[in-house]
Amino acid sequence: MDSKLLAQFENLFLELKKNTLNEMKLEDKNLNLEKGDEVDLSLVDQERAMNLKLLGRQSFLLKKIDGALFKIKNGTFGLCDECDGEIEITRLRARPVATQCISCKEEGERSEGQIHYDKRSHTHGRTFASNVIPLRASSLNEDNVITMNSDI
Template identity: 50%
Template sequence: MTINVEHFKKMFLEMKNGNVALDSNDEMGSTRLGGDDADLANAERDRAMVLKLKQREAFFFRKIDEALTKIENGEFGQCEDCGGDIGEKRLLARPTASMCINCKEEHERNEGHLLYAKRSKTIGTELITNGETLEKAFKEVQKYAAV
């Protein structure tokens, strides 16, 4: 597989240099001290949203820096988990990807983020893996509902 590393390097530098960060003085300092409870709640929600966006932006810029470092070290496009190629289609879709699609899916299954790996907090069985498990969970719910 041949990845056009220069294309990705140029793209990362453009993303990093072309993206204007939120100015913390403008956004965070614009809180009004007056107003009713609803105004104060809205102002607090707005501050929380700006903070969340700033954190996401900082995380994204760290991912860009990591990708640029990998380009410089000749490691860009290699899966951090298995060492195989990530694949150009995946990199075009998600340029900061650090794992191939197979390793990423396995990682997510192990974290329980996908529906087929989630477990019921009240019953302790898998929610959906096949019809039998779903039927078993339904029977368990009915049993507890009858109590």
């Protein structure tokens, strides 16, 4: 990748990092904001949960940005993590934090799909078992209730 293009990406990442950090600061402030008693607490909780989720996503993005900046510094930016081939420039423009070329990415998604399929078939087995367990659990609970009642 030529140095001019590399500098463009570096600027893009620095800008992206600055924006993300600012957003995170803002959300952090919101999280710590004292809410009045009149505010519905469950709404505050929902908002907080959403902010936390967003913060998680943003810190994940920050790690990716830092990784990309590091790669720009050591001259490996734009190279695929898997095959060391060059990541397509159109792909980098669309998704600057991409660390895999399109064919490795697709390969990864295929094997991920395979894992999902395996998980699903495992869950299928468990679903059968969990149908049995709640029955046992509820009968245990009933026993407990009876014991408690007899104590009173």
